[in-house]
Amino acid sequence: MADPMIALATGLSAVLLFLLMIGLTVYLLWKRRQDMRRDNQLISTNSVIPPCTPVLQTLQASSYGSAEVPFFLPPSFKSSTHSAMPEGREEEEQWKQHPHLHIQRGSLTIGSWFPLGSLRPDLYQLPEEPSEWAQPSGSTVRLCFAVQYQQEQEQLVVSLLQAANLPAQCQSSATLVKLQLLPSEDRHHRQAKAQSKGCQPQFNDTFVFQVSNNSVDQCTLRMSLYSVDRLKKHHLVGHVLLPLRQDELQEAAGKVLWRDLETDSDLPLSKHGNIQVSLNYNQSLQRLTVVVLRARGLQCPSNAGVSVQVSLQIHTQVVKTKCTPETRGSTPTFNEKLTFRLLPVQLDAACICLEVQQVGHEELAEVPSTRATAPVSLGLVVIGPFMYARGRELEHWNEMISKSQELVKQWHGLGAANNIYNNNQT
The missing domain is CATH 2.60.40.150 (C2 domain)
Structure with missing residues (x-):
């Protein structure tokens, strides 16, 4: 009794498996036919592209969503009307006829203007903004x-x-x-x-x-x-x-x-010493500013009083003379600002004479007692245009004129000079 039941179950299983295989085969054939029909429909809807059409933009529905994806077809620049034209001239004509291609396609521009994969550095350069932190040249x-x-x-x-x-x-x-x-x-x-x-x-x-x-x-x-x-x-x-x-x-x-x-090594120490001066000329105010800063290497005792006499001279005439207060020390520091009125037309005919004087000198035996307290010249320097000066003194004057917005500072070596009062007497 068990053998007929087993045979019946086996037969039913074979029949069901056979029917399942037939159904699967029919479904695959139907699916393939539907795919072929869809492909034929897509091919039939594409329009014929003329050979000289530069850009064709189509919109295809994405299988992953409803977003529209733009598609660009590379243009063909070769045509029968330009066959005899050189390659460079042909690219130039296409540039003039279709300038929008280079805007749309960016770095894929045809020709050698922007090769494939190249970068344009000018697009990434930021403009330089003026800043008060800007460092001066030099x-x-x-x-x-x-x-x-x-x-x-x-x-x-x-x-x-x-x-x-x-x-x-x-x-x-x-x-x-x-x-x-x-x-x-x-x-x-x-x-x-x-x-x-x-x-x-x-x-x-x-x-x-x-x-x-x-x-x-x-x-x-x-x-x-x-x-x-x-x-x-x-x-x-x-x-x-x-x-x-x-x-x-x-x-x-x-x-x-x-x-x-x-x-201190910017200028070798002179025999009679050095003096540091700042100059500025304001043309709008017609004002010459002389700032006497300090001196060094003077041939006088360290405890002697020292002052600087500054004279403005035009041609051979001394127009104005001013003096700094008395200062003591081995390296006297003055930091005294003196101003003079000077017209712009007089710049080429004017100069500044700075004379370092020892004040209250009473130890020279050859000086008469009546002149025991007369100042003694320790050295002088003349700063001015080519008519009066050369070297550092001329450079200082010219730099003062060219840099009207700042004080121009320099060291100058002092030259030998006799006592100014003795010179006036003789």
């Missing part, structure tokens, strides 16, 4: 800083920003700047360390000095730049001396200042 070592004097608090605020154009031997070392007010009996100084190394190290430090309103005009801010080697030894690169004047400090408030570093 390769001299400079310091960038800002100063502001607060009269109510009697405080001098100094913001040290950065240095520029450091020598190659200093770029791999640490950089320090020491700040100090002169003259000062306090030997302590403020110190700023650069945050980075290289040609233009950044500081971004701020310092506050307590200075009274009565003494600020007699002070000078000294900023010395040092390079520190591996043995922690400090090497002086140069320094900046900024005479403090309340009117100049008000003008400099809120501005970024650039000053060149100077060294």
Whole structure:
């Protein structure tokens, strides 16, 4: 009884499997026929493209969504009417006829203007915006800083920003700047360390000095730049001396200042000593400004009083003479500003004569007692145009005229001179 039941079940299973295979075969044949019919419909809907049609844009429904995907057909630039035209001329004609192609296709432009895969650097360049931090032209070592004097608090605020154009031997070392007010009996100084190394190290430090309103005009801010080697030894690169004047400090408030570093070895020491002077000529105000800063190497005792007589001369006539207050010391510091009225037409005929004098000299035996207190000339220098000066003195005068917005500072060697009073008597 069990054998007929097993045979019946086996037969039914075979029949069902056979029917399933027939159904699957019929479905696959129907699916293939539908796919072939769809392909034929797509081919029949495409229009015939003329050979010279530049761009054909069609919209096809995506099988993944309803978004429209643009499709561009590359143009064919060869035609029978331009067959005899050179290749370069043919591309030029196509550029004129179809300028929109190069806008639409970007870097795929036909020809050698923008090859495939190339970049256009001009598209990625940002315009240079003017900035008050802009560094002046030149390769001299400079310091960038800002100063502001607060009269109510009697405080001098100094913001040290950065240095520029450091020598190659200093770029791999640490950089320090020491700040100090002169003259000062306090030997302590403020110190700023650069945050980075290289040609233009950044500081971004701020310092506050307590200075009274009565003494600020007699002070000078000294900023010395040092390079520190591996043995922690400090090497002086140069320094900046900024005479403090309340009117100049008000003008400099809120501005970024650039000053060149100077060294004592910039000018060899003269036999009669050297003098440092800043000059400025304001053509609109017809004003010549002479700032006598300091002197060194003078042939006089360190405790002797020294002053500088400044004379404005036009042709052979002395127009105006002014003197600085008496100063003592081995390296006297004057920081005295003297102004003269000078017309622009007189620039080529005028000069400045600076004479360093020892005041109250009473130790010369050959001087009569009646003239014992007469000043004695220690040396002089003439700064002016080609009519009066050469070398550094001529360069200083010409630079003063070309840089009307700033004080031009230089060292000058003093020449030999007899006592001016003896000269006048003879």
